[in-house]
Amino acid sequence: MKLDVLKDALTPIIVLGICLIWALIDSSRAMQGMDSALRLMTPLLLACLAGLYSERAGVFDIGLEGKMLMAAFTAATVAALTNSAWLGLLAGIGGALTLSLIHGLASITFRGNQLISGVAINFLASGLTVLLGIKIFGLGGRTPSLQGSGRFQEITLPFADALSGVPVIGPIYAQLISGHSILVYVAVLCVPLTWWVLFRTRFGLRLRAVGENPASVDTAGVSVTRQRYVAVAICGVLCGIAGAYLATGLSAGFVKEMTAGRGFIALAALIFAKWRPWGALFATLLFGLLESIANQYPNLDLGFVTIPSMFMNALPYILTVIILAGFVGRAIPPRAGGEPYVKER
């Protein structure tokens, strides 16, 4: 039992350790790097929570990447046409939701293979975004770069200036925590919200039950189909926010294949987090930190070895494989995951 607690605390400890060591060795760049890690974490966290809802309800989703990409495209397109980041966000959610519904149709209604449906959705997004992008803007698949209200601006939290003089806490609050776009805070707030919804509400109990033992939920008179559709739809909304943040927060517009595997890193983080909301926060923070370090130091010189950036980029995947191998705490997926539910007649 005690060992389990220690294993759960492992990711936060590693994250904290990396931050501390970084701050001690190279404090000037560490601040900037951790700031960027938070931004890089945001789309991962949102997509990871998206996958969490879907997979907890028993619907595997390897189409997170595609949904995010589609959302990034629709968000950037609408934001470019209306010059409103908020309308872009709505469009992003709409884009991802549409793909979610296809996934629901295939994997819930028609009881198809959820993994194959996810693969198809990834390709659909990859092809359609470029096809439509060229048609609408004629810029080779890019959208025009967004300015002003077309992007989510950085907001300064209250008292950031007043507190910045206080040692240690001041700079951390003023530079690290304050000064991100609203979607970063939304993403972080989604973590306690998800925890509360999943573990403290009737809806959450049913959602988890549908992923573990759908027959029991059915016996209790609750529709498995409906419950799974709702979960898949929530997944779409969160992927939509993630994509919108990528295109209108993190960068200023859409470029071809801009998700660059983030959907799969989110999937890795979900396993890393063992399908738990707080775990998702720390796992995506860890992966965000790794990406940030790789950006800051293309060739990380540790004195005795030089770590190439390719290794840092591959590290999330390598760590996930190690976790999957079950050497560092076992990741057990929801029991009914991936299986379509067939009601007995």
Add this chain to the structure above:
Amino acid sequence: MEKMPKWADVILTPLISLFLAMAISALVILAIGESPWVALTTMVDGALGSSYGWGFTLYYTTNFIFTGLAVMVAYHAALFNIGGEGQAAMGGLGVALVLLYLPLPHWLIALPVAMIGAAAFGAAWALIPAWLQAKRGSHIVITTIMFNFIAAAALNYVLVNILRPVGSMDPASARFPESTHLPSISDMAAAIGMEWGKNTPVNVTFFVAIAACLLVWLLIWRTRLGYQIRAFGKSEPGALYAGISPARITIIAMLISGGLAGMMAINNVMGESERLVLNAVEGAGFIGIAVALMGRNHPLGVFLAALLFGFLYQGGGELALWTSIPRELIIVIQALVILFTGALDNMVRMPLERLFLALRKRGDA
């Protein structure tokens, strides 16, 4: 009792799925303000209208046969190998190492040696996910996805830091020695006095791919191992009861699958580019999924589906050249084929089954 005749299951459902995918693609083309008819004729003309077009179509077909067979073999063992991309990339590394560092005087010697190198590297890259699935119970889909990314990073590192010749800026290996270049089919045609497909990349590997189809058919349906693979794929408890070791079959099936994916490198790395370049696989590993699904996991089906995708690939390139329809249309078609033949299979099948039942009832009455 079978709900519908076998021919309907094997031929009619994939054809209807393909038709649906094509119909939606036509709508997409209409939506971007182009003519589906012009698109189709451009593609047919560009891919099948000349021996030049055929030369490219068959080159792509060769790639897709290997990756399609790879997905197919794993699928018979109820394993979804989504890692063909990484395994084929690693196969490329195997080919490059063999050709660059072993003295091979003639292509007839180089080909089998390179095949072994390609298959060994591809299989090795499938081994770890297979072992993790068999012994540690981790899901093969997730691990093979992760291994695709790890392969890309590893290859990037090897090409930039190790295989890149001194003084070159390109992240690519040196050219393979002249003696190991594979004869292209146009060379072979020229040797017997025919002019066919000049300057096209299709090479002798095409025949290796056809042989691979035959061998895989023999393996799956005519050997004890193939029987065990299929039995395991149909029912794990059943296989266990029959004394078949699940761990052994999982690992063997994935080794064969990875080996086949790796063999693709004979075509693209050894036959076409004649050196190892970054991202040599270009998504062929993923197309293998569509090919296997479309081909109903049968080598003949895989061959035909690979031909279809070869046509789509070459036709798509022509489309981008002659019309204002971007190449990415092919990715949309590919996605729709996977969606309809793989995931929305029941959408097509259920009404068909009902139709055949109704027909039979009327026949009985």
